Amino acid sequence: MKKVCMFGLGFVGLPLALSFSMRGCEVVGVDIEADLVEDLNNGVTHHLENYEGKPIQEILSEQLAAGRFKAIANGAAAMQECDNIIVTVGIPVEDYEHDMTPLIEVCRTVGQGLKMGDLVLIRSTVIPGTTKDIIMPLLEKESGLKAGVDFYLAYSSERIAEGKAFHEFENMPAALAGINPESTQKAFELMSIVTKAPIAQASRMEVVEAAKVMENISRDVDIAMVNEFAKFCKAMGVDIFELVSIANTHDRVNLLTPGPGVGGYCLPNALFYLLPKAKELDVNLELLSTARRVNEDMPRYVANLVLRNLPVAPGLAKIAVFGLAMKDYSNDDRVSPAHSVVSNLIDAGCEVKAFDPAVPEDYDFKVDSIEDAVKDAHGIVVLTKQNGIDYMDLDRFYGLMSKEGTPFIVDTKNLYEPELVNGKGFKLERL
Ligand SMILES: NC(=O)c1ccc[n+]([C@@H]2O[C@H](COP(=O)([O-])OP(=O)(O)OC[C@H]3O[C@@H](n4cnc5c(N)ncnc54)[C@H](O)[C@@H]3O)[C@@H](O)[C@H]2O)c1
Structure with a gap:
């Protein structure tokens, strides 16, 4: 062998x-x-x-x-x-x-x-x-x-x-x-x-090398497109997740799922493997660079969804973050959009407590239990799906959260039905 x-x-x-x-x-x-x-x-x-x-x-x-x-x-x-x-x-x-x-x-x-x-x-x-x-x-x-x-x-x-x-x-x-x-x-x-x-x-090896980078970038661009659609839908009062499921009934359309950004080692880095070669070859990659910027801006957009729901000034607000990994069910938080959401919130003055049972790294804002994250929080922002988080434990969350204003949930993962969440006393803000 x-x-x-x-x-x-x-x-x-x-x-x-x-x-x-x-x-x-x-x-x-x-x-x-x-x-x-x-x-x-x-x-x-x-x-x-x-x-x-x-x-x-x-x-x-x-x-x-x-x-x-x-x-x-x-x-x-x-x-x-x-x-x-x-x-x-x-x-x-x-x-x-x-x-x-x-x-x-x-x-x-x-x-x-x-x-x-x-x-x-x-x-x-x-x-x-x-x-x-x-x-x-x-x-x-x-x-x-x-x-x-x-x-x-x-x-x-x-x-x-x-x-x-x-x-x-x-x-x-x-x-x-x-x-x-x-x-x-x-x-x-x-x-x-x-x-x-x-x-x-x-x-040639160059074909496989370039194909790999382009495979990754194609996903980055597809996600950027649907993230831009999400912003449009939000402004129009249309549910992006419903829209995606309707659009995808078209046999030749396959919209991806919007989210708080694109993370990990692979997709966000891919453009920066193509750009040096493009520069050398004097090729302009405008669409690809724009798509990257759109995805990079999503965490700021999500943080703003949180900030606009605050019942108190950001400097007095406590936010619970569910999920720090770069994508669902991952323990990898490298280049995770969740980190950018957290930094945006901290920069705005909020106190952030994040829970992610899969991510082993320690951070000042990371806590070891869902209770520690949710206790006295004004709002929850869901950024990643993880085993080990019971997202539907709404009564318990409500009991632990601050009642200064209405507790709210910003849901970037399409986890919650508005009727259910509103019925439990929360305001719901979806992507
Ligand atoms: N993570 C993914 O899902 C994924 C998917 C497809 C492709 N890739 C690509 O695969 C490659 C590896 O990605 P990864 O996620 O496994 O990275 P990683 O950072 O998890 O692993 C790389 C490892 O290499 C080690 N290392 C660094 N320098 C070394 C050296 N001189 N000698 C021996 N070890 C050394 C590091 O300590 C690290 O443990 C990257 O090119 C990435 O773009 C990753």
């Missing part, structure tokens, strides 16, 4: 590493975060993944016990043990600027340990052209070996959604291209151990 080295043990790398080990491969996972490596070797992870109902925590423990998975921080040592190297370290974006450093660092380590006949498969989301123009020369320089001759090099986009990782590694159609046909074939054989769905083979 194959020996696989997985660089990066985050939301993609860990479940992917376990997907290979579950199928008999010997997998060494590499991550620079020493605490993460230690936790994983002790069977601890906060991820909310499962395979056919079996939680990732159980899968991790089983694979550790079977000796098929281990995590280490020393990439050079891992490279000695394996000949199939998969890279899942991403390109962070900060203040609209991408940072290649982590990906360059990881490729330098891979290059230094590269052996004749190794396969390097890049699965990170990248600026189109990165694998051939940046990674390949780096690997060649560090190793003294030639891509496509001495080692195989390929790119395959990662399409999973967090929370469905195991299922989607197996069942989501994938896309792949190599530096030469032999590399494509080698990568195809490796991926086929986990992926049972079709694996489309493209003529």
Whole structure:
């Protein structure tokens, strides 16, 4: 069975590493975060993944016990043990600027340990052209070996959604291209151990790299469109959620669901992987940039829905926030629109108490129970659906909340029927 080295043990790398080990491969996972490596070797992870109902925590423990998975921080040592190297370290974006450093660092380590006949498969989301123009020369320089001759090099986009990782590694159609046909074939054989769905083979790695970025941006644009429709509907007094369900009875229309914004590592970053290349090629991406701005503005819009319902001045207001994750049923709050809603409210002077049982990170405004969030609050804003929050416990919320004015709920998730909520004594403001 194959020996696989997985660089990066985050939301993609860990479940992917376990997907290979579950199928008999010997997998060494590499991550620079020493605490993460230690936790994983002790069977601890906060991820909310499962395979056919079996939680990732159980899968991790089983694979550790079977000796098929281990995590280490020393990439050079891992490279000695394996000949199939998969890279899942991403390109962070900060203040609209991408940072290649982590990906360059990881490729330098891979290059230094590269052996004749190794396969390097890049699965990170990248600026189109990165694998051939940046990674390949780096690997060649560090190793003294030639891509496509001495080692195989390929790119395959990662399409999973967090929370469905195991299922989607197996069942989501994938896309792949190599530096030469032999590399494509080698990568195809490796991926086929986990992926049972079709694996489309493209003529060039750039096609797959660019397609991945555009797949993400297309969702960002679709969501921006429906978020703009939501603003229009609100002004007109029409329920956007009802409108979406009516519009989608059209066979060729598929409006997505509006929400408090677009978060996570993937969708908001995608444009900033395309823009640098577009600038280099002198291509104007006006629509895409506008869509990004629309989604980025949604948290401010949602915060304003809260502020306009306050019965007291913002400086005296207490707000309960339900859900901090970047999307429903996720523990990932990176680039979460919920954080922007919270900052908007805090900047306006409100006291915010947020509850999200799935998100492990601590923040000053985060509390450990729904009671702590709701107690004495003037209003609730629902930003994310999570297991572990009983959104329908309205009588209890009402009992705990401030009666200075009418308690209100801002519902960005279409959870509440107006009649029910109004009947319980709340004002309801939907997106
Ligand atoms: N999260 C998703 O749902 C998702 C979906 C599709 C594609 N992607 C893409 O997959 C890639 C990984 O995303 P993620 O969400 O798993 O990121 P992540 O931040 O959860 O994981 C990346 C891991 O890489 C580690 N790392 C950084 N530098 C390293 C180095 N030099 N050596 C070893 N490890 C190193 C980090 O410590 C981190 O644990 C990104 O390119 C992302 O855009 C993510």
